[in-house]
Amino acid sequence: MSFRLFRIDERLIHGQVLVGWGNRLGLDYYVIVDELLAVSDWEQEIWASALGGATAAEFLSVVETVRRFSELDAREGRGALLTRDPATMRALAEHGCLDGRRVNVGGLHDGPGRRKVLDYVHLSPGEFEDLKMIARHSTVSARDVPTAREVALKNLEPR
Template sequence: MANPNILLTRIDNRLIHGQVGVTWVNHLGANLVVVANDKVASDEVQQNLMDMVLPDTIQARYFTLQKTIDIIHNASPRQKIFLVVRDVQDALKLKEGGVPIDHINVGNMHYAEGKKQISSTVSVDDEDIEAFNKLSELGVELDLRKVPNERGQNIMELLNK
């Protein structure tokens, strides 16, 4: 069982949008965007809206977390995968489920009541912090950055301020 060619995993509660569908895809040289999210996997309207953002040359797949865990190792080596999840809990479930995630780009986690803002685009609560700590303990590099040409920040340093 070969490891899938996952170029990058990104946490972005907007999933596929302009930054992801154009800027990041082009920067990475990805030819497949896999959105791992239980709700979106069964929401064709949302899938169609996200597909409209992607260039015609880029494919997208929308899987539940469990299906992603079950099939990611079947990916062809020529599939250059950009894995996108909605939140840090989904990323942790994938990692714990055996998806080979070594590096996560933390892009966008909206502010909500009970969350504290740690950057202009990322807000966290205790549950998020716990999941980030577990990912870090599992050896995952956690890089906060909106766009590829921005200097990244280690999210663990921001959480421990």
């Protein structure tokens, strides 16, 4: 298994992921699963520019990720799989891609229908249901950076 990180973070590629997680885990490549980015070459270029060319990025749809998951997970090096939202990660879980893995919830910020559960995690009841579904396949917890305290799923329920 070459994937070292499965993360839900609406910012996708940014400092915490690249410096905090990337450096700590020695990541060599990123797979970003996002329906809109998967079909937009110019947006992919913008997002990939954050990597500075030193690390590879691939932008895929859910269907393509599921189809190629074994190949992606068997790549040489260490990878991260990122989604913008819990629903996308749930789709991957429902197709067996997350069995026995750990899913990290990172930056999900304030928005319509969301409630603050941590400084860096705001969830709607539907998003929490997505996380519970993911937890049927994998361990789900929140942590903004690798050195922070891990917060269990049961402590993420919006109230």
